[in-house]
Amino acid sequence: MPIFHNVDSAPAHVAPFSHAVEAGGWVMLTGQMxxxxxxxxxxxxxxxxxxxxxxxxxxxxxxxxxxxxxxDVVQCRCYLTEFARDSAQFNETYKAYFPQDRLPARTTVGVTALAVGALVEIDCLAKREVVA
Structure with a gap:
């Protein structure tokens, strides 16, 4: 049965979604702005x-x-509105948050627009260790 998480200290919702949904130890985080x-x-x-x-x-x-x-993050999807201009600086900032020998799998795409006029949005997939 999925668990639908909403975190009080996280940013307010800008659309109808849960901050994260968990199923079978996998946790899908909604894109953050x-x-x-x-x-x-x-x-x-x-x-x-x-x-x-x-x-x-x-x-x-x-x-x-x-x-x-x-x-616990195993994969990220990243969206940039100004891919050509911003990708190098985005990569430098992004990689500072993860150990270089444990970088999550990642896809980065250029998009025409994001909610709230943002330059970047990232969603991710995490894995919770399930103790038997």
């Missing part, structure tokens, strides 16, 4: 580096709220 938890109407940070940091902090908040962390 660079919004600040508790301040959904605050202006977004300027630039891809700052927005990437905020997105990963938001993912971390969701993971922490369900007793996981970034070391």
């Amino acid at each position: 660079p919004t600040v938890p508790g301040a959904p109407d605050a202006p977004l940070a300027e630039g891809i580096e700052a927005q990437t940091r905020q997105v990963i902090e938001n993912l971390t908040t969701v993971l922490t709220g369900i007793d996981l962390d970034l070391s």
Whole structure:
């Protein structure tokens, strides 16, 4: 039976979704935007580096709220509105959050637009160790 997680300390929903859904030890995290938890109407940070940091902090908040962390992430999907311009700086910022010998599998795509006017969105898949 799936478990539908909503984390009070995570950013407010901008659409109808759960922050994460868990089934069989797999945890699918909804894509996070660079919004600040508790301040959904605050202006977004300027630039891809700052927005990437905020997105990963938001993912971390969701993971922490369900007793996981970034070391449990096995795959990320990343969306950039300015792929050619921002991909190099995005990669530099992103990789600082993961051990270099344990980088999650990843897909990064360029898109024409994201919710709230963001430059970046990341969703991910994590694996919870199931104790028998």
